[in-house]
Amino acid sequence: MDRRTLLTSSLAGMAAAAASAPETRAQAGGSGPPPFAETMAEMTWQEADAAAKSGASVLWAFGVIEQHGPHLPLGTDVYIPSAVLRRARQILAERGHQAVILPAFYWGINQVSGAFPGSVEVQPATMIALMADVLSSVKKQGFARVFCTSGHGDALHNKTIFDGVTAGRAASGIDAAVLFNAPLVKRLGLDTASPAVLGFEVAESPARFIDVHAGDPETSAMLHIHPELVRKDLLPTLKSTDYGPADLAEWRKGQEAARAKTPLGYFGDPASADASRGAARLEGQAKAMAEVILARVGGK
Structure with missing residues (x-):
């Protein structure tokens, strides 16, 4: 199927589902937890003070507000790392190390998807x-350690997180x-000996x-953590892009080039x-992050 036929078919499916989608999501039980759920924003100042004095680490998720195709919400890159950190905190507690979660950072850099409506951009200097x-x-406030993670794959966004961490340390x-998976550390060309980056390994199929x-990974994750936010009626209409390395290089040029390559906003x-696959991937990421955090703090 060529791109024009794909776009026409998918837009037809979107139009058919648009009227019923909001009602379907409401019937599913709302729209997910509030943005500050299980973060420091729900603590009192005395509780935050006690956590700092106890030696608790701080966990901080980084995402962006950007388009994620016709089927996922603009906040996908915030929802997913926030869920990973909630689970990582549970694992850390089970291993004897306490952590608190800072409200997510979601005004990030959208070099690739900036041409799409709904994608908010900031400058690297502002973010740093x-x-x-x-x-x-x-x-x-008395906290000694902060561990960041990213739910957004844009190279400039992630390099800026590293630069922001470096600036904060200084x-x-x-x-x-910042906790990055090993392939991203390599892609960004970061020095693995730097104390500002911790690499972790997660097996990928x-x-x-x-x-x-x-695509599959992010949609699977959202089906697991926030199924009520996924426009499920549209999924059968969204054909696989079946792209390779040359297509990826073109897409990564960003802005209008990315929109031309992926007119519906997914790659x-x-x-x-599949929700179960999303659950397994989230669990693997949370465990891997917890391990490198424990190694850093000298935990079990």
């Missing part, structure tokens, strides 16, 4: 300055690090075609998504 201020504030002396945005195979 804000990160440094927040990390300095957390240090002032400004306040806090022991902060081999795929026939590249799936990097709003992969969302229709193949």
Whole structure:
């Protein structure tokens, strides 16, 4: 199926589902937990003070508000890492190390998807300055360690997180690090000896075609953590892009090039998504992150 036929078919499916989708999501039980659920925002100042004095680590999720195809919400890159950190905190507690979760950072860099409506962009310098201020504030409160993770694959976004962590360390002396999976560390060309980055390994199933945005992995994760936010009626209409390395390179040029390459805003195979696979992947990420955190803090 050529791109024009794919677009026409998918848009027809979107139109058919648009009227019923909001009602379906409401009947499913609302729209997920509030944005501050299980974060420090729900604590009192005395509770935050006690957590800092007890040696608790701080966990911080980074995402963006950007398009994720016609089937996933704009906040997908925030919902997924936030869920991973909630589970990581549980694992850390079971292993004897306490952690608190800072409200997610969601005003990030959208170099690739910036041409789509709903994608909000900020400048790297803005992001770095804000990160440094927040990390300095957390240090002032008595917390000694902050561990960040990212739900957004944009290279510039993730390099900026690393730069923000580095700036925060320099400004306040806090022991902060960003947790990246090993392939991303390599892609960004980061020095693995830097205290500002911690690499972790997660086994991934081999795929026939590249799936990097709003495809099977992200849709599977959202079906697991927030199924009421997935426009499930649209999934059968979304054909796999079946793209390879050359297509990925073109898409990564960003902005209008990315929109031309993926007119519906997804790069992969969302229709193949499965909630159980999303649950397993989330669990694997949370465990891997917990392990590198424990190694850093000297836990069990």
